[in-house]
Amino acid sequence: MSTATTAPASGAAARTTAGERPPLKVPVSLSVLALVALVFFGLLGPGKTAEMKVSDPGDAIVLPSIAIPGQVGGIVMGVLLLAAAAYSVYLWTQGRRSPRWLPIVFAVVFVFSLLVWIVAGARQPSISLAGLIAGSVTLAVPLVFGSLSGVLCERVGVVNIAIEGQLLGGAFTAALVATVTRNAYIGLIAAAAAGATVSMVLAVFSIKYLVNQIIVGVVLNVLVSGLTGFLFGTIMVPNKALFNTPGRLDIIPIPLLADLPIIGPILFRQSVAGYLMYIAVAVVWFGLFKTKWGLRVRAVGEHPQAADTLGVNVNATRFWNVTLGGAIAGIGGAIFTLVTIDSFTQEISGGRGFIALAALIFGRWNPIGAFLASLLFGFAYNLQSILGIIGTPVPSQFMAMLPYLVTVFAVAGLVGRSRPPAASGIPYVKG
Amino acid sequence: MKLELKGISKAFGTFYANQDIDLVVEPGQIHCLLGENGAGKSTLMNVLYGLYEPTAGQIVVDGEVMNFRGPGDAMAAGIGMVHQHFMLVPVFTVAENVALGAEPTTFGGILSIDQTRKKIREISDKYGFDVDPDALVEDLPVGVQQRVEIIKALVREAKVLILDEPTAVLTPQETDELLDIMRQLKTSGTSIVFISHKLREVKAVADVITVIRRGKVVGDAPPSAPTAELASMMVGRAVSLTLDKGPANRKETTFVVKDLTVRAPNGTYVVDGISFDIAQGEILAVAGVQGNGQTEMTEAILGIQEHVTGSVTLDGKELLGLPVKEVLRSGVGFVPEDRTVDGLVGPFSVAENLVLDLYDKAPFAKRMSMSPAKVEQNAKAKIEEFDIRTPSAGAAAGTLSGGNQQKVVMARELSRPLRLFIASQPTRGVDVGSIEFLHKRIVAERDVGTPVLIVSTELDEVIELADRIAVLYKGKLVGIVPSGTPRDTLGLMMAGVGAEGVSHEH
Numbered sequence: 018m019s020t021a022t023t024a025p026a027s028g029a030a031a032r033t034t035a036g037e038r039p040p041l042k043v044p045v046s047l048s049v050l051a052l053v054a055l056v057f058f059g060l061l062g063p064g065k066t067a068e069m070k071v072s073d074p075g076d077a078i079v080l081p082s083i084a085i086p087g088q089v090g091g092i093v094m095g096v097l098l099l100a101a102a103a104y105s106v107y108l109w110t111q112g113r114r115s116p117r118w119l120p121i122v123f124a125v126v127f128v129f130s131l132l133v134w135i136v137a138g139a140r141q142p143s144i145s146l147a148g149l150i151a152g153s154v155t156l157a158v159p160l161v162f163g164s165l166s167g168v169l170c171e172r173v174g175v176v177n178i179a180i181e182g183q184l185l186g187g188a189f190t191a192a193l194v195a196t197v198t199r200n201a202y203i204g205l206i207a208a209a210a211a212g213a214t215v216s217m218v219l220a221v222f223s224i225k226y227l228v229n230q231i232i233v234g235v236v237l238n239v240l241v242s243g244l245t246g247f248l249f250g251t252i253m254v255p256n257k258a259l260f261n262t263p264g265r266l267d268i269i270p271i272p273l274l275a276d277l278p279i280i281g282p283i284l285f286r287q288s289v290a291g292y293l294m295y296i297a298v299a300v301v302w303f304g305l306f307k308t309k310w311g312l313r314v315r316a317v318g319e320h321p322q323a324a325d326t327l328g329v330n331v332n333a334t335r336f337w338n339v340t341l342g343g344a345i346a347g348i349g350g351a352i353f354t355l356v357t358i359d360s361f362t363q364e365i366s367g368g369r370g371f372i373a374l375a376a377l378i379f380g381r382w383n384p385i386g387a388f389l390a391s392l393l394f395g396f397a398y399n400l401q402s403i404l405g406i407i408g409t410p411v412p413s414q415f416m417a418m419l420p421y422l423v424t425v426f427a428v429a430g431l432v433g434r435s436r437p438p439a440a441s442g443i444p445y446v447k448g
Numbered sequence: 449m450k451l452e453l454k455g456i457s458k459a460f461g462t463f464y465a466n467q468d469i470d471l472v473v474e475p476g477q478i479h480c481l482l483g484e485n486g487a488g489k490s491t492l493m494n495v496l497y498g499l500y501e502p503t504a505g506q507i508v509v510d511g512e513v514m515n516f517r518g519p520g521d522a523m524a525a526g527i528g529m530v531h532q533h534f535m536l537v538p539v540f541t542v543a544e545n546v547a548l549g550a551e552p553t554t555f556g557g558i559l560s561i562d563q564t565r566k567k568i569r570e571i572s573d574k575y576g577f578d579v580d581p582d583a584l585v586e587d588l589p590v591g592v593q594q595r596v597e598i599i600k601a602l603v604r605e606a607k608v609l610i611l612d613e614p615t616a617v618l619t620p621q622e623t624d625e626l627l628d629i630m631r632q633l634k635t636s637g638t639s640i641v642f643i644s645h646k647l648r649e650v651k652a653v654a655d656v657i658t659v660i661r662r663g664k665v666v667g668d669a670p671p672s673a674p675t676a677e678l679a680s681m682m683v684g685r686a687v688s689l690t691l692d693k694g695p696a697n698r699k700e701t702t703f704v705v706k707d708l709t710v711r712a713p714n715g716t717y718v719v720d721g722i723s724f725d726i727a728q729g730e731i732l733a734v735a736g737v738q739g740n741g742q743t744e745m746t747e748a749i750l751g752i753q754e755h756v757t758g759s760v761t762l763d764g765k766e767l768l769g770l771p772v773k774e775v776l777r778s779g780v781g782f783v784p785e786d787r788t789v790d791g792l793v794g795p796f797s798v799a800e801n802l803v804l805d806l807y808d809k810a811p812f813a814k815r816m817s818m819s820p821a822k823v824e825q826n827a828k829a830k831i832e833e834f835d836i837r838t839p840s841a842g843a844a845a846g847t848l849s850g851g852n853q854q855k856v857v858m859a860r861e862l863s864r865p866l867r868l869f870i871a872s873q874p875t876r877g878v879d880v881g882s883i884e885f886l887h888k889r890i891v892a893e894r895d896v897g898t899p900v901l902i903v904s905t906e907l908d909e910v911i912e913l914a915d916r917i918a919v920l921y922k923g924k925l926v927g928i929v930p931s932g933t934p935r936d937t938l939g940l941m942m943a944g945v946g947a948e949g950v951s952h953e954h
Contacts, residue, residue, distance in 0.1 A: 327549025
């Protein structure tokens with residue numbers, strides 16, 4: 018091009034990826050996984066038949082179990098997976114990206130194939146699918162509350178690493194207050210207050226004193242862990258009956274609906290906290306995307322200066338949102354001591370706050386995404402324990418790694434393109 | 449609505465950005481605030497808009513003394529502002545941005561964005577804005593984003609609209625359109641406060657001009673006042689607005705760029721197959737609206753961009769792929785576009801900044817040790833030569849004014865024997881007095897026979913300095929034209945329309 022071009026305006030539009038191929042990441046990883054599934058779960062798969070029970074014997078409606086022969090089932094699903102991978106490769110050769118549903122469908126089939134492989138290879142090749150799913154939801158409840166807390170904080174521009182501390186604080190306070198007042202519901206409210214208190218410390222230091230939010234968050238986690246550990250050792254252990262027998266929140270089944278197979282236990286046989294979870298997801302989603310409040314919250318998290326010039330009080334919005342987030346995480350913490358177990362033990366949250374953080378990122382800072390991601394992690398937790406019970410050839414230590422492996426792969430492999438709120442983690446100073 | 453500022457002062461610590469400023473904006477007028485960068489125009493407007501609290505003074509609207517606690521109060525009083533850096537949320541739609549802060553809602557705070565959509569369409573039709581309420585702001589060109597900002601103010605029924613350096617990001621054509629919009633708004637009764645340092649635009653549209661210098665009002669002038677008079681009011685002394693520059697004495701062509709292409713991490717071509725060359729003793733100036741690949745182009749030549757293909761040769765030697773140090777040692781002087789980020793180390797002293805490129809070479813260094821005396825000596829000489837106004841050679845470079853910081857960068861880059869000189873935005877944010885000086889130095893460098901590449905988004909600067917003008921649009925070279933090319937043609941080229949009938953000699 019020794020003479021300059023005289024391109025007209027329309028032709029001078031920036032050349033984008035035309036002629037370029039989309040990234041190879043998806044086609045390659047799908048192909049590798051499909052081959053793994055075909056060879057290990059199929060061709061080298063166990064000969065036994067895996068039985069998956071869909072309903073419990075006591076249910077009102079009892080459906081027959083699903084029986085899948087290990088090897089044949091593995092081969093069939095492996096071929097399906099290969100077909101999906103081939104489709105992805107085909108799209109790539111055409112210069113197109115794989116549609117978003119493809120990896121999701123692939124993941125579901127892959128996990129099911131893995132499940133059949135493990136179950137068929139176990140000493141006792143039978144699991145309850147209904148129990149697996151219901152248990153996943155139960156384990157996911159604290160994660161959902163935790164990740165909703167993260168969504169609220171990050172959407173408004175404050176990074177909340179302290180979810181773990183909020184969960185733990187909520188769990189401890191719920192146990193203590195419920196025992197003292199002899200009322201689990203008061204315990205639940207106290208847990209929210211405890212979570213909010215932890216959050217307020219985060220808010221004050223990060224918003225008013227501009228301390229690095231990550232550092233405040235980490236310090237809060239350590240602080241709450243130490244504080245609850247100390248109080249547990251000095252108060253609860255010597256006087257368990259007086260301070261650490263909270264009792265449980267009642268399960269309130271909704272008549273008829275609660276007896277539906279699979280979805281009954283998930284949706285209609287929950288404690289107040291469980292129903293609250295569904296309500297919270299819906300309310301936070303609706304609030305963030307359909308109301309004036311949500312528009313302002315998102316504006317503050319994306320471009321605080323713009324919000325300020327339109328008369329939105331940036332730091333007050335941040336403060337109250339972070340506080341609200343803490344209250345929600347606190348309720349999530351109460352699940353540990355009022356629903357899952359009926360007493361507090363040291364470090365009862367066991368790192369779930371960090372998994373919740375991963376869930377919110379995996380869920381792309383969207384309440385519904387965070388909810389689904391939490392369910393995935395809950396599933397991983399539950400699978401680990403159920404597979405331990407039926408006795409698989411896979412060592413239990415590897416099974417214990419499952420939730421964390423899922424976290425790493427989910428966040429590293431699938432989040433890539435998502436974009437956090439632009440001002441997340443950046444304090445707002447006027448002028 | 450009549451707006452009066454009475455004795456407004458705004459201090460930051462001991463520094464007065466505004467001192468005792470009086471200003472009256474009559475209804476239905478375009479009132480220009482003219483002043484150099486850093487004269488205190490933006491500070492004054494931020495006070496007026498409630499973003500800063502004045503240290504002293506009053507804001508009076510229609511005879512009533514106002515006390516703005518925040519932008520919300522200012523908006524309620526009928527004041528709207530279009531900021532120099534747009535206050536738009538990039539991931540929101542136009543309608544969401546317009547609604548923010550004054551959201552129409554049904555019961556329970558549920559947004560009813562339809563009402564906003566309707567209002568946007570009304571205003572858009574009335575003034576011919578052509579804005580789609582459902583477009584994402586980040587997908588819109590800056591000119592349209594600016595209209596969104598204006599709509600934001602109009603939806604809030606602003607009676608006085610403040611436009612803070614609105615033309616800085618626009619092409620000449622977009623600027624003309626904006627000036628038309630301003631006249632239209634005036635006709636429909638909106639007063640406008642137009643902040644600018646560009647005399648041509650101010651004279652074109654103003655009813656009254658108030659000149660501000662160093663935080664104080666210097667005086668008012670009618671738009672008919674001669675340009676030279678306005679300039680000298682703005683600067684505080686007589687300035688020559690035209691550069692005394694002889695014709696280029698072109699010698700051998702030693703710098704050749706061929707098919708230079710830079711890809712951004714997301715795969716788009718930010719610089720797309722650019723070819724040009726520069727002869728010794730010639731200035732090639734690159735014009736274009738900000739963000740059309742200028743930054744990436746100069747950085748690619750220097751070797752600090754990734755994903756670069758093509759060829760860049762200086763004196764027959766390929767520069768692409770060489771480490772930056774090698775490129776500099778080949779005789780390239782480089783003035784980056786943002787001196788505070790890439791040009792200087794703010795907390796380092798002026799003397800240290802002057803040897804950032806040569807600190808490890810004799811005479812400043814001897815094996816492992818540096819010679820502070822030589823560094824000091826060098827600093828004294830450069831401060832003298834480049835008229836750098838600094839309390840001492842030991843003062844932190846970051847504390848100097850923009851113009852003097854730029855002189856430090858320029859002094860450093862011109863102090864080596866050069867085979868090529870590249871300067872990006874050589875006078876951005878620099879006072880008029882320093883501009884004169886810096887321009888003269890650039891021309892002097894050309895006259896000793898160095899090929900010079902200037903990148904500027906200020907068309908006036910390009911026209912002033914260039915022997916040939918290259919225009920970039922969306923990473924592509926629209927054309928290379930001789931220096932006498934009319935502004936209108938250049939303006940069209942900056943919008944991507946090719947220069948037809950213009951010969952491209954090489």
